[in-house]
Amino acid sequence: MKTTEHTELIRRFADDFTALQEAVLSQMNGVCAPETAAALEHASLVGPVTVVLAHADVLARGAVRRAELSVQPPERLRQLRAHARRVRRARSQAETRYKEERARRLGRRSRPVDPLEWRVARTAFTSAFHETLRQELRDRGLPDGTPQAPESDLAQWAWDRRTAGGELPAPVRALRDCDDDAFVEALLRDAREEENPYLPHDAVVERWSRHARAAQAWGRYAIGRAERDVLACPLSARRTRLDALDDAYQDTAVLAARSREALLRVTDLHDRMRTDVTTGPFAELLGQCRAAALARFAAAEPAAWRGVCELVARHRVDCPEQTDGCPHCHHALAAVLADAPPADTDDDGEHSAAVPADADRYALLTDLPDTAVVAVADAAAGDESALSGYGWAAEDGTTGHGDSFASSSGEAEVIGVCAAALSLLERHEHAPVVVLCDSTEAVGVVEAVLRSGDPAASHRTLLFPESRQLMDSLVRHRHRHRVQVRWLKGHIGHDLNETADALARLALRRATGRIPPSAARREETRIVRSLGSGAGRLPAAA
Structure with a gap:
C-alpha cells in the first residue's frame, strides 16, 4: 500500500466516526482488510478507537437487553451476548493501548530534574519549605500553590496569561457561565439533537469532562424508565416500547462516546499546559521562584x-x-x-494521603438508648440502566425492599437509608431511629442534610428526582432529633446486613424482570425466614 493511500485512510478514519467504527468492529471480528488493520495501528487513532468502542459497547449491551425483553430464540441471544463480550474485551484492550501510548509519549519528553537538594528539602521538610515558596510567590505577585501542572493555581494562572489573546466566542462564554444544571442540559442536547462545536474549546473542555458523567447518568435514567415501561406490559404489546428502549440506548451510546472524547481532549489540554510550564519563559520564572524559595529555606532553617x-x-x-x-x-x-x-x-x-490506623472501624452502638430502633440498609445498583434496588432489615423483625432510579451506588445507598428511616419513623412514633449503612458516601450525605436541614447539601450525590423527594421527606423529621445514620462495615456476617443485601439484590432482579414474580415472592419469603430468630439486637461493636 502506498504511503499516500495509507495516510489518506488514516485521515479518513480520523474524520469519519462511522467509517472508523466499522473498521474497528471488522478488525475485532477478524474480517479486516490488511491495509485497514495497518491504518488502525497508527498512533493518532489510538484515542479515537476508544471513543468508537465506548459507543459500540453501549449499543451491544442494548441489543442484548432488547433480545431478553422480547424473548428472542436462545441461539440469537447467545450470539448477541458473545458479540457484546467481544466488544467489551476490545474496548478494554483499546483503553490499555491508549494508556501505554500516552505513557510512551510522555516518556519521550525531556522533563527538567530539579536539583537534588531542592527535592530532598521539599520532601523532608514539606511544611517549612512550602511556606518559603508561598512567601516568594506572594512577593512576586503570583498566586499561591505549588507549581505543578495542570492542577495548581499557579499553572492555571500561567496558562490563562498565555491564552488570553482574544475575546471568547459568545457560545463559549454562555457554556462557561451557565449553572451546572444548564450545562448538563447542553450536554444532553449535544448527544440527542445536534453536536455542539464549542464544547472542545479550552475554556470549557474541563467542565465538559467533569459533567459528562452526570449527562451519562441521565441517559441511563432514560434507559431505566423505558425498561420499566417495557416490563409493565405483556409481550404482545411491547413492540413500541422496545423501540423507545432502543432510542434510549442510542442516546446513551452517544453520551458515552462524547464522554470519552471529552476525556481525551482534557488530557491533550493538560499535556499542553505541562509543556507550557516546563519550557520557555514560565519555566524560567518557576526556576527563579524555586531557587529563591530554597535560599529563604536555607536562611530560615x-x-x-x-x-x-x-x-x-x-x-x-x-x-x-x-x-x-x-x-x-x-x-x-x-x-x-x-x-x-x-x-x-x-x-x-x-x-x-496516609490511611488512618482506625480505618477498619465498626459502628459503635453502646451510646444508644434501649428504646432505639436499629436497622441496616443496603442497595444494589444496575450496570446498564439507572434502575436500582434497595433493602433493609430492622432489629424488631421488620424488613422492606423496593426499587428506584440511581445515578451511582452512593445515590442507591441513600435511597435505601431514607426508605428504611421513613418506614421505621412511621411504625415507631416516638422511638429514636438509627440506620446503619456500609457506604461512607451515603452516611456522609444523609448526616450533612440532617445536620444542616438543607436537602441541597445532598444534590452532588442525589441527581434524580426520586431520591431527592425521599431526602426532602426525611429532612422534615430532623427537628425531632429522632434519626441517626451511622457507618457499618459490610459483609462481615451480621444477619441484618446480609438480609438487607439479599433483599436489595432481589429488588433489582425483580425490577429488571430477571426473576418471575412468583419466584421473587418465594425468594423474599426464604430471605426473611432465614433472618428468623437471628434478628436480635446488634452487638455493641457491630
Whole structure:
C-alpha cells in the first residue's frame, strides 16, 4: 500500500466516526482488510478507537437487553451476548493501548530534574519549605500553590496569561457561565439533537469532562424508565416500547462516546499546559521562584539545610544515577533526615494521603438508648440502566425492599437509608431511629442534610428526582432529633446486613424482570425466614 493511500485512510478514519467504527468492529471480528488493520495501528487513532468502542459497547449491551425483553430464540441471544463480550474485551484492550501510548509519549519528553537538594528539602521538610515558596510567590505577585501542572493555581494562572489573546466566542462564554444544571442540559442536547462545536474549546473542555458523567447518568435514567415501561406490559404489546428502549440506548451510546472524547481532549489540554510550564519563559520564572524559595529555606532553617547538603554530598559519591540527576533518590534521603521509612508519593513527589490506623472501624452502638430502633440498609445498583434496588432489615423483625432510579451506588445507598428511616419513623412514633449503612458516601450525605436541614447539601450525590423527594421527606423529621445514620462495615456476617443485601439484590432482579414474580415472592419469603430468630439486637461493636 502506498504511503499516500495509507495516510489518506488514516485521515479518513480520523474524520469519519462511522467509517472508523466499522473498521474497528471488522478488525475485532477478524474480517479486516490488511491495509485497514495497518491504518488502525497508527498512533493518532489510538484515542479515537476508544471513543468508537465506548459507543459500540453501549449499543451491544442494548441489543442484548432488547433480545431478553422480547424473548428472542436462545441461539440469537447467545450470539448477541458473545458479540457484546467481544466488544467489551476490545474496548478494554483499546483503553490499555491508549494508556501505554500516552505513557510512551510522555516518556519521550525531556522533563527538567530539579536539583537534588531542592527535592530532598521539599520532601523532608514539606511544611517549612512550602511556606518559603508561598512567601516568594506572594512577593512576586503570583498566586499561591505549588507549581505543578495542570492542577495548581499557579499553572492555571500561567496558562490563562498565555491564552488570553482574544475575546471568547459568545457560545463559549454562555457554556462557561451557565449553572451546572444548564450545562448538563447542553450536554444532553449535544448527544440527542445536534453536536455542539464549542464544547472542545479550552475554556470549557474541563467542565465538559467533569459533567459528562452526570449527562451519562441521565441517559441511563432514560434507559431505566423505558425498561420499566417495557416490563409493565405483556409481550404482545411491547413492540413500541422496545423501540423507545432502543432510542434510549442510542442516546446513551452517544453520551458515552462524547464522554470519552471529552476525556481525551482534557488530557491533550493538560499535556499542553505541562509543556507550557516546563519550557520557555514560565519555566524560567518557576526556576527563579524555586531557587529563591530554597535560599529563604536555607536562611530560615540553617541546621536543616546543612543536614540536607551534607547528606546529598555523601550520597553523590557513589550513586549510579548521579549523571541523570538522581531523579528518584530524594525519597530515601528525605526519609533518612526524617528518621522514618520512605513515604508513599505520587509521580510529582508529593506525599500521598496516609490511611488512618482506625480505618477498619465498626459502628459503635453502646451510646444508644434501649428504646432505639436499629436497622441496616443496603442497595444494589444496575450496570446498564439507572434502575436500582434497595433493602433493609430492622432489629424488631421488620424488613422492606423496593426499587428506584440511581445515578451511582452512593445515590442507591441513600435511597435505601431514607426508605428504611421513613418506614421505621412511621411504625415507631416516638422511638429514636438509627440506620446503619456500609457506604461512607451515603452516611456522609444523609448526616450533612440532617445536620444542616438543607436537602441541597445532598444534590452532588442525589441527581434524580426520586431520591431527592425521599431526602426532602426525611429532612422534615430532623427537628425531632429522632434519626441517626451511622457507618457499618459490610459483609462481615451480621444477619441484618446480609438480609438487607439479599433483599436489595432481589429488588433489582425483580425490577429488571430477571426473576418471575412468583419466584421473587418465594425468594423474599426464604430471605426473611432465614433472618428468623437471628434478628436480635446488634452487638455493641457491630
